[in-house]
Amino acid sequence: MQRLYPNKATPMMKKLLIPLLFMLVALNSFGQYQSDSIQVKKALGTIYLHHGKRLRPNQLLDITYSNPDAYNEMKIARSNYDAGAIFGFAGGFLIGWSIGGAIGGRDFDWNLAAVGAGLTAISIPFSAAFNRHAKKAVKIYNDGLKPVGYYPELRIGVNSNGVGLTMVF
Numbered sequence: 636m637q638r639l640y641p642n643k644a645t646p647m648m649k650k651l652l653i654p655l656l657f658m659l660v661a662l663n664s665f666g667q668y669q670s671d672s673i674q675v676k677k678a679l680g681t682i683y684l685h686h687g688k689r690l691r692p693n694q695l696l697d698i699t700y701s702n703p704d705a706y707n708e709m710k711i712a713r714s715n716y717d718a719g720a721i722f723g724f725a726g727g728f729l730i731g732w733s734i735g736g737a738i739g740g741r742d743f744d745w746n747l748a749a750v751g752a753g754l755t756a757i758s759i760p761f762s763a764a765f766n767r768h769a770k771k772a773v774k775i776y777n778d779g780l781k782p783v784g785y786y787p788e789l790r791i792g793v794n795s796n797g798v799g800l801t802m803v804f
Contacts, residue, residue: 672777673698681766683773692716695769698776705776712768719761726754 673695674684683690685698692713699705729751737743788803 672780673773675773699772702776702779705772708768708772712765715761715764719758722754723758726751
């Protein structure tokens with residue numbers, strides 16, 4: 636009895652199998668590049684991530700150095716961050732000093748706490764300005780990145796060898 640499907644691959648099958656395997660390997664290899672972009676996530680505030688790691692403002696400034704427009708925008712954001720941090724720290728210290736004094740047995744100093752609350756309130760617009768400028772810097776930086784990987788274009792058409800599938804890189 637003769638088998639309908641022999642164990643050996645026919646030349647036609649080899650011609651189809653090899654290009655298909657090559658395409659599968661080529662398409663999968665393009666998915667292994669990691670993007671160099673910065674991600675912005677909303678959590679209990681705004682978080683900036685690069686390769687999965689959380690970035691501080693000075694790290695954002697360092698990363699955007701390669702793009703002059705993004706770097707200039709990030710310098711503005713960093714100055715807002717620094718001003719907000721100074722006012723916020725001073726306000727928090729004054730509020731904490733008043734509460735600590737009350738816990739330690741002194742009278743609660745309402746004037747000192749009010750000044751601390753005022754300084755803390757002043758830090759809020761600086762924080763908002765930091766986030767606005769940092770987001771703009773990240774957008775400029777990400778828009779200026781070159782594409783990391785590319786996908787081949789598959790074309791079906793007629794070529795010198797007949798009808799076939801062409802992969803253009």
